[in-house]
Amino acid sequence: MPKKFYLISLLIACSLSSLPQTVSAQALIPHTLQLNAANLEKLGLSLAQEAAQLAQFQQIDLALPRARMASQLAPKNDKVWLLLGSLNLQNKKFDAATSAFKTAQALNPNNPDVFFALGSTNFQQGNYQESVANYLTGLKLKPNDPEGLFDLGNTYYVSGNLLEAVNQFSKAVTEDKKFWPAINNIGLIKYEQGKVSEAIAQWQSAIKLEKQAAEPLLALGVALYTHGERQTGIAMGEAALKIDQRYGDLNFLKENLWGEHLLSDTKKFLELPALKNRLQQSEENSTSNPPSIR
16 A cells, blocks of 8 residues: 555544444444645645754654655655655665656756756766756756856866866856855866966865865865975864864765875875874774764
């Protein structure tokens, strides 16, 4: 039985079980539980809100069942399907994510967030041409969206179109002067092109906007150390790893689109005793003080 109808049956069963017992001499009075479409949709939207809140705390396994039920109770709400797709995408369930996004698209062809979500899905699967097309469509519906421009820039970057990647990152910064991730990624490209001074300038600008951003801080530390400013570079590297120890993992850096030249220099940088000690301290602190779940 479909879950939607199972829920209705369960509610009816609970209602019937709460009725007073009738004596045998009495005629049964029919009782019908009024469950209309509006009430079911309201329940679905409430479940979707719960799922979204759980997702904020990375409780994806708890959020997914609620989102699935919400999509059955409010099947005509494109935002519910978008939520369901996003949760599946976080779990790397690409087919399920795409199916949910396509349903959302059919319900609301003019929702740019659906196309951005499809772009992310194709990006993560390595379908860069499709991803570019998705982002371009989304940007037609929502022109000059900084995050859409940034994601499009990333897609151009990994597909080797560095010029267009820089163009999109620059547009994102034009729309949002404080959008430091786009500035950071321009630095990544400049470093791979051998334009070290330009890369350094980009990372310095990113750090001015967000002093607690570990990524540009580490990249700047690597660049300065590699090109002569050793003590300053080490200090920046230690500060970056203190903020976020994940940046001490080369695989994590590669996932964040660090290029081969920067990765090679970073590998040597992280082998320095000072950086090894800082990373070890960060790991020990993380083990002794696990994050609380609220």
